[in-house]
Each structure stands twice: as structure tokens, then as C-alpha cells.
Amino acid sequence: RYGTVTGVQTCALPIFRFFLNSNTFSKEEQVLLSFIRREPTRKVLGLLLEKPSLTNVDLSRELDIAESTISKYIKELSSKDIIMKEPLPGGRFAYSIRKEYTERVAMALESLKCAA
Numbered sequence: 001r002y003g004t005v006t007g008v009q010t011c012a013l014p015i016f017r018f019f020l021n022s023n024t025f026s027k028e029e030q031v032l033l034s035f036i037r038r039e040p041t042r043k044v045l046g047l048l049l050e051k052p053s054l055t056n057v058d059l060s061r062e063l064d065i066a067e068s069t070i071s072k073y074i075k076e077l078s079s080k081d082i083i084m085k086e087p088l089p090g091g092r093f094a095y096s097i098r099k100e101y102t103e104r105v106a107m108a109l110e111s112l113k114c115a116a
Helices: 027-037 038-050 057-061 066-077 099-115
Strands: 001-008 013-022 083-087 093-097
Touching: 013 038, 027 038, 027 099, 038 057, 038 066, 038 099, 057 066, 057 093, 066 083, 093 099
Parallel strands: none
Antiparallel strands: 001 013, 083 093
């Protein structure tokens, strides 16, 4: 019923934390959820879900976040293969959520709306 049990020593009294459902999610889902929990990457994923094939500049303008910061988020999401980049004329790239993640991202974002 319970997932991981972790013992922590605090002021000579052990504290045990039980993490429910820790084995429920695959590693990929856990990584995706870690991005969804963070507001900036959640915003990037939400916008890419609504409007696929946006450039770094587009994302920066729409979210009012510096291009360098968007680049950092794009790099993080790309490194985990959650998003892909498509070459555009002029050496620019457009970013989209990979098809295998589209539904998972939509479900995760929807579940956050319900929880709020």
C-alpha cells in the first residue's frame, strides 16, 4: 500500500515518512511531473500544448520571460526528450511537445487545474 519508507534522524527521535504511490509512476512520468510542478516549465509546456511549433522568441514574448531563461527551460525539456526542435529557415528552431508526451502533459496540467 505504501511506497518508499525513509527514516530520518532528528533530535534523537527517528521520523519515518511514507510516500504514497511512489511506485505508481514510471521514471518518465516522474520526470514530467517534476517539470509540471515548477511554474516556469509548466507555463512553457502549457503554451507549447496550446500552440505547437513556437520559437524561443515566441515563447519569450508570450510568457514575458527573458529569451535566455526560455533557452534554459528548453534545454532542460529537450534533454529529457519531452520536447523536440524542428529547423526553420534562417537557422532558427521551433519547439513542440513530442507526440508521446502530448496526452500526458495535457492530463497533468488538467489535474493541476482540478486540484487548485
